[in-house]
Amino acid sequence: MAEQMMAADGRPLKASLNRALRRQKIRALALIAPLLLFILISFVMPIADMLFRSVENEIVENTLPRTVVALQDWDATSGEAPDEPVFNALYTDMALAVEYKSHTRLGSRLNYETTGISSLFRKSGRRISRFDTDAYTDAFTAADPAYADPVQWAAWMDDDALRAKLPLTTSAYDGWEKMIVEAEGDVPTEEQPWDFVYTALYNDGVNGAELPIAVDVSQIEPVSIRAQFSDVDDDWLDPDVWQTIKTYSPTYTNGYFLNSVDLMKGAEGVEQRPENERIYIVLFIRTMIMSLSIMGMCVLLGYPIAWLLANLSARTANLLMILVLLPFWTSLLVRTSAWKVLLQQQGVINDVLVWIGIVADDNRLELINNQTGTIIAMTHILLPFMILPLYSVMKTIPPSYLRAAKSLGATNWTAFWRVYFPQSVPGIGAGCILVFILAIGYYITPELVGGTKGVFISNRIAYHISSSLNWGLAAALGTILLAIVMALYWAYDKIVGIDNVKLGG
Amino acid sequence: MSGIPPYATTGQRAWYYGFRVICGLIFFFLIAPIMVIIPLSFNAQDFFTFTPEMLAFDPAGYSTKHYEDFFTNSDWQLALRNSLKIAPVATLLSVSLGTLAAIGLSQSHVPFRRGIMAILISPMIVPLIISATGMYFFYSNPYIPTPFGKIELPFTLTGTYLGVVLAHAALGIPFVIITVTATLVGFDNSLTRASANMGAGPVTTFFRVQMPLILPGVVSGGLFAFITSFDEVVVVLFVGSAGQKTLPWQMFTGLREQISPTILAVATILIAVSIVLLFVVEMLRRRSERLRGMSPS
Numbered sequence: 001m002a003e004q005m006m007a008a009d010g011r012p013l014k015a016s017l018n019r020a021l022r023r024q025k026i027r028a029l030a031l032i033a034p035l036l037l038f039i040l041i042s043f044v045m046p047i048a049d050m051l052f053r054s055v056e057n058e059i060v061e062n063t064l065p066r067t068v069v070a071l072q073d074w075d076a077t078s079g080e081a082p083d084e085p086v087f088n089a090l091y092t093d094m095a096l097a098v099e100y101k102s103h104t105r106l107g108s109r110l111n112y113e114t115t116g117i118s119s120l121f122r123k124s125g126r127r128i129s130r131f132d133t134d135a136y137t138d139a140f141t142a143a144d145p146a147y148a149d150p151v152q153w154a155a156w157m158d159d160d161a162l163r164a165k166l167p168l169t170t171s172a173y174d175g176w177e178k179m180i181v182e183a184e185g186d187v188p189t190e191e192q193p194w195d196f197v198y199t200a201l202y203n204d205g206v207n208g209a210e211l212p213i214a215v216d217v218s219q220i221e222p223v224s225i226r227a228q229f230s231d232v233d234d235d236w237l238d239p240d241v242w243q244t245i246k247t248y249s250p251t252y253t254n255g256y257f258l259n260s261v262d263l264m265k266g267a268e269g270v271e272q273r274p275e276n277e278r279i280y281i282v283l284f285i286r287t288m289i290m291s292l293s294i295m296g297m298c299v300l301l302g303y304p305i306a307w308l309l310a311n312l313s314a315r316t317a318n319l320l321m322i323l324v325l326l327p328f329w330t331s332l333l334v335r336t337s338a339w340k341v342l343l344q345q346q347g348v349i350n351d352v353l354v355w356i357g358i359v360a361d362d363n364r365l366e367l368i369n370n371q372t373g374t375i376i377a378m379t380h381i382l383l384p385f386m387i388l389p390l391y392s393v394m395k396t397i398p399p400s401y402l403r404a405a406k407s408l409g410a411t412n413w414t415a416f417w418r419v420y421f422p423q424s425v426p427g428i429g430a431g432c433i434l435v436f437i438l439a440i441g442y443y444i445t446p447e448l449v450g451g452t453k454g455v456f457i458s459n460r461i462a463y464h465i466s467s468s469l470n471w472g473l474a475a476a477l478g479t480i481l482l483a484i485v486m487a488l489y490w491a492y493d494k495i496v497g498i499d500n501v502k503l504g505g
Numbered sequence: 506m507s508g509i510p511p512y513a514t515t516g517q518r519a520w521y522y523g524f525r526v527i528c529g530l531i532f533f534f535l536i537a538p539i540m541v542i543i544p545l546s547f548n549a550q551d552f553f554t555f556t557p558e559m560l561a562f563d564p565a566g567y568s569t570k571h572y573e574d575f576f577t578n579s580d581w582q583l584a585l586r587n588s589l590k591i592a593p594v595a596t597l598l599s600v601s602l603g604t605l606a607a608i609g610l611s612q613s614h615v616p617f618r619r620g621i622m623a624i625l626i627s628p629m630i631v632p633l634i635i636s637a638t639g640m641y642f643f644y645s646n647p648y649i650p651t652p653f654g655k656i657e658l659p660f661t662l663t664g665t666y667l668g669v670v671l672a673h674a675a676l677g678i679p680f681v682i683i684t685v686t687a688t689l690v691g692f693d694n695s696l697t698r699a700s701a702n703m704g705a706g707p708v709t710t711f712f713r714v715q716m717p718l719i720l721p722g723v724v725s726g727g728l729f730a731f732i733t734s735f736d737e738v739v740v741v742l743f744v745g746s747a748g749q750k751t752l753p754w755q756m757f758t759g760l761r762e763q764i765s766p767t768i769l770a771v772a773t774i775l776i777a778v779s780i781v782l783l784f785v786v787e788m789l790r791r792r793s794e795r796l797r798g799m800s801p802s
Contacts, residue, residue: 325787
């Protein structure tokens with residue numbers, strides 16, 4: 001074997017080359033790293049956050065932790081509301097949630113799934129402090145004054161053996177202690193525990209636990225928490241309400257996704273929503289159809305222009321190109337305002353049509369606040385995105401091919417259809433995907449000229465974020481839209497290659 | 506296709522002129538909506554169509570009152586100032602980071618090149634409403650989650666100048682990457698080697714050799730980034746608050762609530778700006794082609 005080749009510094013040539021290559025790689029990555037980090041933090045992580053929110057559902061578990069646990073044994077198909085222990089847990093959870101003011105947020109969250117829960121939670125929140133459970137408090141403090149002593153309570157609750165014996169009381173007291181410090185800003189050793197702690201103590205007593213100071217609980221008149229809740233609102237005895245709470249108690253949910261394709265979770269699993277609540281499938285289909293129409297219009301209008309530009313002399317083509325590039329460079333809002341002004345019933349287009357005599361003055365066309373308006377305005381806005389890729393492909397097709405076809409006897413149409421058109425297909429593909437990707441996510445133009453019939457799925461996403469505050473549903477709709485766009489982007493990358501995107505001709 | 510041969514049949518002539526008429530109509534469709542705005546912005550009335558006085562070229566039918574409103578109304582002036590404060594900083598950020606990364610990406614042997622490119626281009630592909638939704642959620646948290654735990658921030662980014670600038674810079678980056686990469690494709694690497702051979706350090710080489718050659722790409726990328734931020738409304742609506750109200754935001758609310766004729770004046774000014782930008786980019790493109798030894802087309 002030949003002697004190993006050495007570099008000038010005496011190292012083996014191969015190692016030396018590898019080292020240089022590695023250094024080059026590191027240098028390239030070091031140049032890219034700041035931007036990559038910036039994009040990751042300012043863009044990729046926000047998108048990931050949105051994806052996460054479409055399945056995240058911690059609010060039920062965080063607001064009603066004890067109820068969620070107690071509900072595990074309840075059979076949702078029984079047709080009956082749960083029993084006393086679940087209501088006891090709910091009582092503790094609600095009493096705490098009211099102090100944190102989180103019960104209204106939970107109510108709004110569950111209201112997305114079953115209407116009426118929001119008001120049920122609000123109403124119960126207002127009434128919870130007036131429950132008859134003070135009977136327990138009075139009974140315990142009458143039996144022994146130590147039960148009214150905050151310091152004594154704190155001492156009991158520091159005793160691990162006692163804690164193990166009184167599970168319900170411990171849980172209620174801990175929740176109360178945390179709440180007193182966090183929400184009220186008070187000191188637990190200076191406040192007598194609230195009624196729900198005594199209710200828990202009573203329930204531990206009834207369950208046979210040994211109380212810190214013996215009290216005969218059988219002498220205390222029981223208060224039915226279930227009856228207290230049903231006094232506030234009969235809906236608490238409705239198994240559907242409990243069904244909803246149980247269905248949405250896990251930390252993660254597919255509920256938002258089901259909702260965004262007009263499905264819901266029922267007692268027997270996934271089922272369709274009632275006819276009058278199905279809106280998203282229709283909206284997705286409409287978004288698709290309108291984006292396809294816009295794409296079709298763009299091909300129809302863009303193809304002749306690209307062909308003309310590609311076949312004119314360079315000087316004339318450059319001049320005419322300005323007519324394509326000027327709209328491309330003009331602000332989106334300027335162009336949308338232009339269409340909003342032009343398409344009005346008293347706008348320029350209707351005025352011209354009336355003046356020519358095509359339409360009667362009292363029968364002006366409705367061109368705005370409907371699908372027509374959206375399609376016209378968006379075709380105008382996206383047309384340059386069709387012309388530019390088409391033009392760049394057509395410029396590479398030699399005009400001699402057409403002449404050759406004709407000299408071989410093809411008619412004009414055959415020559416175009418069999419020779420020229422197939423070669424321009426990559427341009428059509430690139431332009432179509434580009435226009436479709438851009439159209440499907442549009443928000444501003446449909447919002448301003450679309451009315452109610454001409455809006456896209458993105459307008460619904462914006463509505464859920466700023467008006468209905470159903471963020472999870474907005475995130476789920478956004479995730480579906482993102483998936484569609486990503487699939488198209490992948491196709492675009494396969495067909496055109498993302499490196500080949502050209503801007504401004 | 507220069508002219509029509511004298512032996513063309515009537516049908517061929519009809520097709521030739523018919524096709525040109527069709528193309529003319531499409532060009533009209535592209536340009537007319539923008540051009541109609543300009544005379545309408547000088548309307549003396551608060552109408553959105555031509556008044557009989559305007560059609561008769563009666564000077565009484567024209568006025569500059571909408572422009573006066575734009576330059577005196579505090580809402581519009583605040584919006585203009587905000588736009589002029591946000592866009593340049595966002596542009597600077599995306600151009601400086603983007604140019605460095607594009608140079609890195611253009612070198613041979615970059616690991617994960619395709620993946621990195623896809624991530625860097627993604628702000629352009631992801632629909633704005635989705636970017637805006639994600640940024641709205643993420644920027645309203647007072648922390649940045651990392652695999653090693655949360656980095657606590659003493660503030661949230663929503664409703665701040667910084668938040669809008671970061672968001673807009675992210676949106677502008679793909680344009681910088683694309684334009685700078687395009688100029689680097691034809692870049693002759695022996696120039697940097699020659700420069701290094703003559704004793705120039707990497708920094709000197711960058712500023713004296715590489716930078717002048719890729720400058721057209723950098724500037725046009727910067728212009729794209731600037732116009733992206735200057736024209737962007739969805740993200741700023743979600744991430745910003747009233748204090749960051751930009752010109753497009755003011756136009757958007759103006760259009761949605763009631764159409765104020767001042768919008769037409771603003772639109773005309775913005776059209777003038779875009780004409781200027783169009784010519785700057787075109788000049789840069791020609792310069793870049795000349796520098797790379799191609800004949801300008």
